[in-house]
Amino acid sequence: MAVSASFREFVLEQLGAVSPVSARSMFGGVGISSQGLFFALMDDDRLYFKVDDGNRGDYEAKGMGAFHPYGDERAMGYFEVPEDVLEDAEELAHWMAGALRVAASKPRKKKAR
Numbered sequence: 001m002a003v004s005a006s007f008r009e010f011v012l013e014q015l016g017a018v019s020p021v022s023a024r025s026m027f028g029g030v031g032i033s034s035q036g037l038f039f040a041l042m043d044d045d046r047l048y049f050k051v052d053d054g055n056r057g058d059y060e061a062k063g064m065g066a067f068h069p070y071g072d073e074r075a076m077g078y079f080e081v082p083e084d085v086l087e088d089a090e091e092l093a094h095w096m097a098g099a100l101r102v103a104a105s106k107p108r109k110k111k112a113r
Helices: 005-016 056-061 089-105
Strands: 022-026 029-034 037-043 046-050 078-080
Touching (some): 046 089, 056 078
Antiparallel strands (some): 046 078
16 A cells, blocks of 8 residues: 655654654555664555564554555564554654664675676
8 A cells, every 4th residue: 555645754754853764665665774774664654663572562562463465464574663652752762773673683685786
């Protein structure tokens, strides 16, 4: 699904207040990077952060679900960020740090020459 211009602008402003971010359109959504790490995405006017066993419980405790781009059981390791977290700079910084930690722990793919 698409991401509205107003949602994209709001999310990037909120995230940018924590750490510089860059965004690029991809597959109808938006990919977000910071510190050279791809850690988040937007789709259907929802923000998702990268998760692993270390931070997944925070999302589940708030009742947030996984990103399922194909509408079936396959998830991609991203969970929806709660709206109240997105609107609280201090809380957002904590959640964003967790997503960046997960992104940093994943081996990077080498670019083809």
